[in-house]
Amino acid sequence: METGFLSFIRKQDLFSPGDRILLAVSGGIDSVVMSHLFASAGYHFGIAHCNFNLRGNESDADEQFVAGLARTFNVPFHLKKFDTTTYARKKGISVQMAARDLRYEWFGELCKDPGYRYIATGHHLDDQVETFFINLIRGTGISGLHGILPKQGNLIRPLLFAYRHDIDQYAIEKNIQYRNDSSNDATKYTRNKIRHELLPVLREMNPEFAVNLTNTILRLRDIDTIASTFIDRWKDEVISRKGDTWYIDSNRLGLAEPKNTLAWELFSPFGFTQSQVQNILSVLNTDSRKLFLSPGYRAVKHRRQIIIQPLMPLSGKKRVIIRDFITGKSLRKPIRLRMHKVNNAFQYVIEGSNHIANLDAGKLEFPLVLRQFRPGDIFYPFGMNKKKKLSDFLINEKLSLPEKENTWLLCSGSKIVWVVGRRIDHRFRITSRTTKILRIEYIP
16 A cells, blocks of 8 residues: 555656645545555645534544544644534535535645645545546536546645555554544435445446446546647637637637537536527527626627627726826726827827827816716717717627627716717817817727
8 A cells, every 4th residue: 555655646746755745634534544654654744624513523523533643643733613504505505515615725725835735635546436427427528527636736636546445454454543424324415325325236247347437537538638639729719818808700610510519618618508508509600699698707699709708797887087187197997098188289180090089178078087888878979960879889880799888988077078999979079169189099
């Protein structure tokens, strides 16, 4: 066991001998054996224990046991107590998920201490098999079938070379004491149901079942690596990003094969479901301007593109007041504007650019207000003596929904002075009577 432990760490390059590792120890056989292996190898480590307060006196006894284990090894002991049930209720998640989130969040905080390089958990190959079936039932796709990885960021699993019976045998040989968690016997949990009911049947059918499945998982991991390389290259051709907006070429997506799988790889990272992905595919070759919402993003079909943006709360709509004017003054947020006042309008040469607003300063009332588009807005587009709905103007400009919502308006009182970067209002244009000019440049 000890030889396999050291060999696995070297082969997987889990950490260097001089690194200090934080061991997540529950008190159960897996994590306790892991701590004994670290101690026997002479590695530098500390022990972290979570008391989730879910099993009353049993949880407290686990805490005391692990604290004693840390004293035995003469290593630092870190303890955190959680009100897991309350947290789960507030978040609307299961107690098991709450415990997982709380545990890893705390481990992350501990690893901010520069003394710890990695967090080690006691996952072994039987956990690998159980996780495979959990993900198979959930339908996570091939990425969920490649099992638990030995190393993910600063998280390592140094027991992923051993099966549970190897760990049991080592504990017997070394007379290692540990705690039994009674909740591990309750088959109301999916993992326990797989462990106690499904896997015994499969082992009865084939005693080498676990070994065979482990080998299959390793092959699936390699296949996933190959597939990911291809998909990443394809994504580079189909999707582009500018700031917090992604643009998908709907023509390229429409020609892709296998379309359903590749589309899933595109949209699932944004939280879209399989049925939503199918609905998105159904409008690729139409002129429909459909809107699709995931928990954190929205996808809008616009002409030959699908535009994805994060959902913004209504409170995110900004309103900036420009109280006075100073020549050369610049505004940096929420958009970049540079302003300049011209006192002699007769010698000024007007520049023909939508990114520059040349305004009659005498017609402006301060403070000016910079705000975003609202339904019902009207203005008089330059060159027109009649008003027009801003929404109609933006449609004529062929803007997508995200572009419309990101349109900024410079206002004087209740009047729109400039649809920034597109058109000034005719009422604020320079005329033969203009004596002073306010020049405002929009810098994308």
